[in-house]
Amino acid sequence: MVLDYYYILLSAPCRGPMMVAKALGIELNLKKVDLLQREQLKPEFVAINPQHTVPTLVDGDFTLWESKAIIGYLVGQYGKDDSIYPTDPKKRALVDRFLYYDMGLHETFRAWAVSRVTLCKYCFIMPGTARYVSKRYLFFE
Structure with a gap:
């Protein structure tokens, strides 16, 4: 299945989910959103994401925004094991420390x-x- 992914290339929060998708072998239909042209405010994008933010992921009838939430969703929905996001609480905490560092x-x-x-x-x-x-x-x- 190909997932629609709305993003801007220079955004680290947009690139994180892209890296996770690649690691999981998920194909993304990349859709650039030009914030300087205010494309995030166009009615067709606001219909997808009423907060008009990127990144935004559309997986069938499910839409999600916020990079950390998208990462968690991709791993939970499509991950075959815990190699990317461990189930062991201590190992997971170490991953979380870096995952949330940018906040x-x-x-x-x-x-x-x-x-x-x-x-x-x-x-x-x-x-x-x-x-x-x-x-x-x-x-x-």
């Missing part, structure tokens, strides 16, 4: 950095701030 510090850094780079023509990042952000990202290495 705090990471998302704050990303939003700040993207706004500085894309919206501020003459802005620069202070060397101390750049080192701090780099150190936080190295945590994943």
Whole structure:
């Protein structure tokens, strides 16, 4: 079965479910949503997702948005074992720690950095701030 997936490519929350779908062998019918053109506000998209957010997944007559919920759904609905999302509580907690990391510090850094780079023509990042952000990202290495 092919699932419809509404997304924007540069969004980490959109890419997470895409990676999980690939790992599970799920084919996604990728449908880009251009937020700058306000496509998320078009009546046909609002009919699918009244909160007009991406990512949004449509699996037959079931529609879901929010990346973490989509990831959980894909694993629960299509996962053949617990290799991606363990059933052991301690192992699952370690996966959850990384799964939810972006809800705090990471998302704050990303939003700040993207706004500085894309919206501020003459802005620069202070060397101390750049080192701090780099150190936080190295945590994943």
